[in-house]
Structure formats: structure tokens, C-alpha cells
Amino acid sequence: MERLKKVSIILQLINNLKDNNSKCGETHIQKAMYFLQALKKVPTDFDFILYKHGPFSFDLRDELTSMRADQLLEIHANIYHSGLSLLPTESGKELIKHFPKTLEKFEKQIDFVAENCIGNKGAAKLERISTALFLTLRSDKAKKEIMEELVVLKPHISKEKAVEAVEFIEKITLQAQNIN
Amino acid sequence: MTKIFHEIRDPIHTFIKIHSDEREIIKSEPFQRLRYIHQLAMTYLVYPGATHRRFEHSLGVMELADRVFNVVTNPYNVNDRIKEYIPKESYTLEYWRRVLRIAALCHDMGHLPFSHAAEKELLPNRWNHEKLTREIILCDQMKEIWRKLTPAIEPLHIVKLALGPKEASDLNFDTWETLLSDIIVGDGFGVDRIDYLLRDSYHIGVAYGKFDHYRLIDTLRIIVTDSVNDHDEKDKEYKCLGVEEGGFLSAEALLLARYFMFSQVYFHHVRRIYDIHLKDFLKLWLPDGKYPTSVNKHLAYTDNEILVGLKECSLNVNSKSYGYAKKILNRAHFKLIYQRNHSDYSVNPEAAEKIYEALQKEFGYDKVRIDSYSQKEGSLDFPVLMKNGEVESSMILSQNLNNIPVVKVNFIFADSDIKDKAEKWIDDNKREIIKLEKESDDGAS
Secondary structure, rough: OHHHHHHOOOOHHHHHHHHOOOOOOHHHHHHHHHHHHOOOOOOOOOOOOOOOEEEEHHHEEEEHHHHHOOOEEEEEEEEOOOOEEEEEEEHHHHHOOHHHHHHHHHHHHHHOOOOOOOOOOOOOHHHHHHHHHHHHOOOOOHHHHHHHHHHHHOOOOOOHHHHHHHHHHHHHHHHHHHHH | OOOOOEEEEOOOOEEEEEEEHHHHHHHHHHHHHHHHHHHHHHHHHHOOOOOOHHHHHHHHHHHHHHHHHHHHOOHHOOHHHHHHHOOOOOOHHHHHHHHHHHHHHHOOOOOOOOOOHHHHHHHOOOOOOHHHHHHHHHOOOHHHHHHHHHOOOOHHHHHHHHHHHHHHOOOOOHHHHHHHHHHHOOOOOHHHHHHHHHHHHHHHHHOOOOOOHHHHHEEEEEEEEEEEOOOOOOOEEEEEEEEEEEHHHHHHHHHHHHHHHHHHHHOOOHHHHHHHHHHHHHHHHHHHOOOOOOOOHOOOOOOHHHHHHHHHOOOOOOOOOHHHHHHHOOOOOEEEEEEEHHHHOOOOOOOOHHHHHHHHHHHHHHHHEEEEEEEOOOOOOOEOOOOOOOEEEEHHHHHHHOOOOOOOEEEEEEEOOHHHHHHEEEEEHHHHOOOOOOOOOOOOO
């Protein structure tokens, strides 16, 4: 996919995350893009690895930085929730208008991920569910084995939370298949 | 009595202390090779002092890694939340100090001749200098050294700390290993960065890269922070290197120094065009246009072999790389005709690429070159341990960090015989070339 089309998808995804009460920190954007690519098969071609807090793409991190350099995104440091948000600038909002076909093509996928996968979930939950998706997609192991692997890989995750995460992925995958 | 510790004089750190065991690593072929790899490629053609090598940088990184290790594991600097992540037995702690020092020493062993110049295009897909470093650490010659150390060192521990989780993503890192790798290659306060900024600015003769690294290192801490975005739970902890409030200005100074060095030195346009000419030369000069990836063949290439090749080709008009060799050795490099600017990228973020494509069509592929780079890291956010024990985000505390620009460059260069014509052509045609069209029904824009 051409860079500017990819950029317009990122910008639209952030807009939708914001509408779904996300603080739009980098963790949320990373996890949202992972769901969009891995679960909804939007061909943005970012290379995700299992990193410190779940799936993470250095390509995407670099692209977000590059978008800041192009003044399409800007950092908002919010002293009240002590977090950073990455939000589209006026130039970013203008750029989106040049790619109506691309955004129309992936509109449902973006809406689905922002609303059902990310929303205002906390970082801990996002780490669990995105790691569960990563483990599910990289092998054809049974649900029980995925849960065990999740607990081994992330010892701070309890068995109950691991079960909850894998079941969430099972449910959301079915839902995702029905909304295409 | 036989000496166990030895000293090497160094212009940046005064003395670098090495253990007798570590001398075996320094004496090894992969490490000695670093004496012949310029730290800053052909920057010496612009800044004549930039003749320092990866060898002394690697020693410096080892020295600094040890200093940081001492600070962050000092019991006075470790609170109850951090204690559980640090090995309790002094034997284990000393083992990891040894691994850290060795990893710091070895972290650059995979560098190609002239360091970063043209690494991406001259290695096969998915190879980079970090992967070559890993291959060297795990090769038989080095394994023999690791085995003979007392205690013996597990080679994969060295790999993890030298490369970090990003470059060794197939390996599982525990919290302690992640923290130690951050000491060397971390985005924030990695000692690799601290050493290269200080050393490069010293050799080049610029003050931009200097900052109070003594104060910074003394105030580095392992900091545990709670997740701040959780609405549904508060059980997520982040452990990373941060800084005490008292060292915050030194940390800011490091990040500003980095920005200045990137914008004034590392991305000096003449330095960059020499990298491009070197890459063009090597594509024609190397067998199959690529560097080999086997350890033995990799070790056989240093800057010296390339410089001899350049000289030979420059004396042989029939050589296919004659032209590029002459450009480098006779200072007949391409000239800058366009660089990224706000009025153009605000119309089209890809303005430079569009102009470059149009120039190639108009003047021919061999007459123009583009150099594009965008900074490869996230925001400058790191935890700051306040005097009252609270942890704050650096971005909340500092307006300066928020305003440090992201380094992004686009340079277009042209052969000097078309320079004036090409510049005029850009002026006449730019507006039309960079216009961003609305996407059509078939998805083309």
C-alpha cells in the first residue's frame, strides 16, 4: 500500500479511537493497528513482533514519528491523566480528505476495531488480548495451550485473566468474520 | 603479582578499565577488526577530525555500561518495588555485570565497512549489522572465549544484552535482561548513544554533542511506574530506566545534544552524498553487489579493503565503478539542489519523492540522487523519579522535550553539470509536480 494511503488509515483510526473514548496514546494506536491488520486483514504491512507489552511494530512507531515530522500528528501531554495522546493536526485532517476511496473501503474494519477491540480498555487488558491474538494466529494450538503459553510468556498475567483474554479473542474473531 | 585489571587511556573517559579475561576478547579477530572501521564513515571528508573508529567507541561503551550498572544496582538507589527484579546473590549480580560489559564490548562487531553507510541495500533482505553481530558472538571462535571465561558465559545472554528485544525479537527476555539491554542500546539513556555523542563531538570539534554525562549517569535509576491509562485495573507495571529529578536537566541536555548532532553533523548534506556515492560504488564493486554474511567473509572486509578498491578503480578507466570512485576521491560529489521545506511538505508530505521521480525522468537516473531519512524512535517520554517518591512523565515536566523537532531530511542531489539547469527546472515545475490530487474511483491518487 502506498505510504499516504496508509497514513490516511492511521489518521482515521485515531479519529475513531478518540470517538470511542480512547486517550489515543501510542499503546492504543499500536494495539488498534495490530487488530486492524491481524484480525481485519487491512493490508497496512506493518511488521509486528511480540515485544515487552504485547504485539508492537517498530515500523509503525517510526511511521508515527515521521507523521509528527510531517506535522500530520502532534503530541498532547495531558497533565490531568498524566498521559500522552497522539492526535491528528489540521494538516492531518486535510490529508484524509484526499483519500475517500481508501477510507470507504476500510471504513467498517476501522469502526469495528476502534469500537469492539480497543475502545477505552486499559493497557493491561490490551496487552493480554493482543498477545492472545498474536499467539492464536501464529500457531494452530488449542485454546487451552494458548492460555498456558500466554501465562508462561507473561508471568504477571493470572490464569483467570488469560482465560478471559483467549475467550475474548475467540468471540471477537467470530464477530469480525460476520462483519466484513 | 599478576595484574587482573588493566587500563587503557581514552580521551573521553580518561581511563577504561579492563579485566584480564576481557583482553582475550579485545585480542580476538572480530574485535581487532573494529580498529579499521571508521565510526562515522566518510564524515572525515567534511570534518577532518572524524577519523575515530568503532574500536575505541566499543571500549567506551563498556566503561559506561559498568558505571551505569554500579549506579542502578547500588542498594541506596534501589527501593522495595525494584528489589525483586535485581539478583540477590552477589555471585549472580557479578555474572550479569560481566555479561553486560562483554555485550557492550561486542555490540558493534557486526558493522560493515564504513559503519552505517549503505547497510540496508548492501546486505541481503532481513540482514543488518545487529544480525551479523549475533552471528559473530555465536561463532566457534568466540564461543571458545566465552567457554574459557570464569565463570563461563552463556553466549545467548551476550546476544540479548548487545542487541536488545527489538533486534533479538525471537528470544524471550525477562525484566532483568530487558533492563540490562536498555543500559546499552536503550532509546533513552543507552550508553551506546552517550558514548557516540561525546566521542563524535570531541573528534569532530563541535560542542553540540556535549552534556553533563557524569550527572546523568549518577541519577539514572530503574523505575517502576503504574499504568496510567487503565480505567478497569491498576495492576500493570512498567519497569524501565529513568532519571531522578536532580538529573532531569542533564537528560534534557542529552536529548537536545542528539537533536543538534543529527541535524548539524550526521545529516550534513555533503556527508550524506558521500554515503550515497560509496553505496553506488560498492554495488558495482562487490561480488554480486552485496556484502557476504558468513562470519569469515564478513571479517575479511574493513574500510582498508574498500579504500584500496576505490583507489584501484579510480586509476582504471575501464573499471565499471571508475566514475563513483573518482567522485569520492576527487571530491567531485553531486551537489545539493533541493531539500525538504515546510511550504512543500505541507502541500504534499511526499513532495521530495515526487520531485525526485520527475527529475529522474527529465535528466536521467544517473544524474540525480535522493537521500531520505526520518528519525527512528518514539516520543521522548521517560519516567522521572521526583523527590517525593512520585513518578512523573518527562513530557509532562518539560516543554523543551515536547518541542524538540523530529529529525527528517530529504535531500536531492544532482551532477554538477546539470545543477543550475535542474534547480531552475524545479522552480518552474514544482507546483504542478507536488500537487496532491484527490483519489480517483479506482483508488489511484
